[in-house]
Structure formats: structure tokens, C-alpha cells
Amino acid sequence: MQKIIADLKRKQQIFADDGAKVSMLRILMADGTSANIIYRCMRWCATHRLGLVAYFFQWLNKLVNGCVIGSGANFSSGFVIMHPIGIVINSKVIGGHNITLESGVVIGDEKGKSPCLENNIFIGSGAKIIGQLSIEDNVKIGANAVLTKDAKYGSTMLGIPAKAYLKNNKGTNL
Template sequence: MENIKADFRRKQEIFRLDGASVSMLRIVMADGSSANIIYRWMRWCANHNLGLLAYFFQWLNKLLNACVIGSGAEFGPGFVIMHPVGIVINSKVKGGSNITLESGVVIGDEKGKSPRLGSNLFVGAGAKIIGDLEVADQVKIGANAVLTKSAEEGATMLGIPAKAYRRKPAEVEQ
């Protein structure tokens, strides 16, 4: 239950940073919140050797939210699913805290190896993170980017294949 509260507080913070002061009731009713709740219930069941019940919640998330998150996938507090449709996450994925996902994100396995995600990440709509790689803290992955190599701390990853975007000195905020 603590992780669900942390997830929703983080989602409320994201809305606030976008200029919308919304109630917790609005957050609970927002797109993606049911996917977060079902994911956390699934993880609780998986952690307590209730595999069949965990599988039921995985199936329920696919049915209700059109997203598939493997029962072994682990995310710290502040995990936010903004729009769940099309999200697919492999069961071996491990992630830190404050990870935000948009719709259509795929975080997948390649040859038995899955990504390891740091904390304070944003993953844009349609982005793919595939294989044995590490995404460090404070990384932003742009919409439709395809990440097949590790990303350094603070990077903004764009393109296919994704590469770190560097601002020109004139673009740096004063």
C-alpha cells in the first residue's frame, strides 16, 4: 500500500509541475492509475508466493488497461504509468524510484538479458528499451526512441537508435 501511495503522490507532483493542481481523487481516477494499482497488487502476490493470483492480476491489467507487465518486474516507489495502452515490460526488468512511462513503451529482454533502470527517469510514448543495458539516474528517453545501449546519468536519449542529445551552448538555460 505504501508504494501505491508513493506512486500517486509522484503522479500528483507531475501534474503540479505541469501547472495543474489536482486532488488525490483526480489522480486515482486518472488514466493509468488502475494499471499502477493492479501492478502493485500483482507484485505483492508475487512477493508472497501467490503466483496464481499474481498471474490473475497480470491478466487483469492486460484486459482492463491493455498493458502487460511481467510479475517479476520490480520498480521502486514513485512508479507512474501516465497512459497504459501498449506498455509491455519484461518480467526481469529492475527499476529504481520515480520512473514515469507514457503509452506504448516497451522494456524488453534480448537473449535472456533485460534492462536495469535507475531512478528519476522519464520514458516517452512509443520508446523501446531493449537488452542488456543500464539506464542511469536522471535520464529522459524521447518519444519513439529505441535504446539498445546504456545511457549515462542526466542524458536525454533521442532517435533510432537512441543517442545522447547535447544542447548547443546558446540553448543552455541562463
């Protein structure tokens, strides 16, 4: 329950940072919140050896929200799903605090190896993160980016394959 409350408060903070002070009731009604809550219920069941019930919650999330999150995927508090449609997360994925996902994000396995996400990460719509990658703190991954290599601290990853976006003194890409 503590993680659910932390997730909801973080989502409320994201809205506030965008200039929209919304009530907790509005957050409960927001797109993606049910996917978050169902994920947390599934994860609780999985960690308490209630595999069949966890599978039910996984199926429910797919049916209601159009997203598939493996029961072994483990995200710390502050996990926010803004828009759940098309999200697919492998069971071996580990995520730190304050991870935000948009629609169509895939975080997947390659040859038995899955990504590890640290803290304060934003993943834009349609982004793909595949294989044994490390996504360090404070990383932003742009819409439709495809990560095939690690993302270093504080970087903004854009493109296919994704590369770190940098600005020189004139504001143009390097």
C-alpha cells in the same frame, strides 16, 4: 500499500509541476492509475508466492488497461504509468525510484538479459529499451526512441538508434 501511496503522490506531483493542482480523487480517476494499482497488487502476490493470483492481476491489467507487466518486474516507489495502452515490460526488469512511463513503452529482454533502470527516469511514448542496458539516474528517453546502448547520467536520449542529445552554446545539436 506504501508503494501505492508513494506512486499516487508522485503522480499528483507530476500534475502539480505541470501547473495542475489536482486532488487525490482526481489522481485516482486519472488514466494509468488503475494500471499502477493492479501492478502493485500483482507484484505483492508474486513476492508472497501467490503465483496464480499474481497471474490473475497480470491478466486483469492486460484486459482493463491494455498493458502487460511481468510479475517479476520490480519497480521502487514513485512508479507512474501516465497512459497504459501498449506498455510491455519483461519480468526481469528492475527499476529504481520515480520512473514515469507514457503509452506504448516496451522494456524487454534480449537473450535472457533485461534493462536495469536507476532513479528519476522519464520514458516517452513508443520508446523501446531492449537488452542488458543500464539507464542511469535523471535520464529522459524521447518518444519513439530505441535504446540499444546504455544511457548515462542526466542524458536525453533521442532517435533510432537513440543517441544522447546535446546542445552547444548556440542551442543546436552537436
